[in-house]
Amino acid sequence: MFLLPLILGIGIGFGLAYAMVGFLAVKSNDIGNSKGDFQDFADNTVHIKVAENNVSGGNFYDL
Amino acid sequence: MICKCPNCGKALIYSIENKSLTCPSCNSKFSPSGTIEEELYSQFESMECDIYKCTTCGAELTINDVEAATFCGYCGQPTIVFNRVSSWEKPEKIIPFSVTRDEAERAIRKYLRKSIFTKKKLRNFKTERICGIYVPFWLYDMDYRSQQTIKGTEGHGKDARTYYYFRECECSFSNLTVDASKRLDNRSSQRLEPYDFSDAKDFNIGYLSGFYADRYDVTSEYGKYDATYNARELYNEEVIKTIPAHSVSITADSPTYKINSVTYALLPVWFLSFLDDKKKCYTIMVNGQTGKVIGALPYVKARIIIPTLVLGSLLSMTSFKFVETLLTGDDISKTFEVLIALIAAIVAIFKFGIKYWDKIRTSIYLTTASDINKYAEERQEE
Structure with missing residues (x-):
């Protein structure tokens, strides 16, 4: 019971390091990495009718 | 002219x-x-x-x-x-230029100074050339409507339950931008968004004086496919926000749309180019109205590998101790569950990492002029 925790520990440790350095690299080197969002283009908010957990799709109500 | x-x-x-x-x-x-x-x-x-x-x-x-x-x-x-x-x-x-050449260059220098993974020489680049181009865009006004079935999970672990949610929504988009130039990658032009169309003027040739201008080579008929794709993405993102669950996916979608009008417009962009030691050209763009800077610089490999190794070693030691305590127990079925959960966690962490690295690689690719050259080569071969 030594090898398995070691392999998993290395997996988690280097996985986290890889993701963290990647995140920092994006923050540091990648500028303006965003697009226009819904509010930039939509004239009005989405009018939504909702029916939750109802596969037949009936019983809609306004959100 | x-x-x-x-x-x-x-x-x-x-x-x-x-x-x-x-x-x-x-x-x-x-x-x-x-x-x-x-x-x-x-x-x-x-x-x-x-x-x-x-x-x-x-x-x-x-x-x-x-x-x-x-x-x-x-x-x-x-x-x-x-x-x-x-x-x-x-x-x-x-939309006339509001950001001056100097302001555009200053904005780029300000951002690049923060690029800690980049060579200092590249951060303090020597401007090779900077020019303002009016880039052609199609602006679409459209009504969008859809009925969707969305699958999502509420709760975690043993309490996790899958639910189906129905949404019937409609909205109107105005000035949905699609770039009408083949030279400019759609991924780059989308990052120039948003533009404020309340400042848009009726076209007048006087505004072009002193700037480059490109004309459209993507027709409005062709551009409408990009417009509807973009509308669908924006719409889906907004609808998904209303789902009170995680691991959400759209399982059925029946969109209908109606394009009400298409407008041909020129939007302002500054293009600043500079060379590195190997004479490789980088082009950073600036939205000529808002001053938003778009681009990415390559990183020095050593500045990535060393922190990853150091951080990875430290985190591995801590994780090893943590995993060892989790896996010590007599209950084999529980240990097996923990093992599966840990493997799933590792896969999820690496997926996050890959997402970030893909993002920056794409941005660097778009910033180097080589993609434009490649595009030209393909065109010449046709």
């Missing part, structure tokens, strides 16, 4: 600071709508321009003769030749 000064006959330049056409010779100022050229062209649907063609990337741009076209505004290569006088379809709208 050129707007000439009625007083001295010299070519006028559009001044961003004064928002007027200014004569560099006698310092006279004119409104862009009051020029002789505007009166001449206002009655026509098209206008005649001198076309400069880049033999490297195939771009066809127009520029007034205030400054000679010595390099291509898109790919930065000095392979531009005067081609012909051509008739251009007149755009309906234009």
Whole structure:
């Protein structure tokens, strides 16, 4: 019971390091990495009718 | 095309600071709508321009003769030749440049100074060339409606339950931008968004004076596919926000849309190019209205590998101790569950990492001029 925790520990440790350095690299080197969002283009908010957990799709109500 | 000064006959330049056409010779100022050229062209649907063609990337741009076209505004290569006088379809709208050349360069330098993973020499780049281009865009106004079935999970672990949610929604989009130039990658042009269309003016040739301008080579008919795709993405993102669950996916979608109008517009973009030690060209863009900077610089590999190794080793030691305590127990079924959960966690962490690295690699690819050159090569081979 030594090898398995070691392999998993290395997996988690280097996985986290890889993701963290990647995140920092994006923050540091990648500028303006965003697009226009819904509010930039939509004239009005989405009018939504909702029916939750109802596969037949009936019983809609306004959100 | 050129707007000439009625007083001295010299070519006028559009001044961003004064928002007027200014004569560099006698310092006279004119409104862009009051020029002789505007009166001449206002009655026509098209206008005649001198076309400069880049033999490297195939771009066809127009520029007034205030400054000679010595390099291509898109790919930065000095392979531009005067081609012909051509008739251009007149755009309906234009957003004039609000950000000056100096402001654009300052904004880029400010951002690049923070790039800690980049060579210092590259961060303090020497500007090779900077030019303002009016890039052609199609603006779509459309109504969008859809009925969707969305699958999502509420709760975690043993309490996790899958639910199906129904949404029937409608909305109207206005000025949905799609770039109408093949030279500019859609992924780059989307990052220039958003533009504020309350500042859009009726097109007037006076605004082009002193800047490059490109004309559309993607038709509005073709661009509508990109427009509906973008509308669908924006719409889905907004609808998904209303789902009170995680691991959400759309399982059924029946969208309908109606395009109400299409407008041909020119939007302002600054292109700044510089070279690295190996003479590789980088082009950073700046939204000419809002000053938003778009681009990415390559990282020094050692500055990535060393922190990853150091951080990875430290985190591995901590994780090893943590995993060891989790896996010590007599209950084999519980240990097996923990093992599966840990493997799933590792896969999820690596997926996160890959997402970030993909993002920056794509941005660097878009920033280097080589993609434009590749595109040109493909075009030449056709």
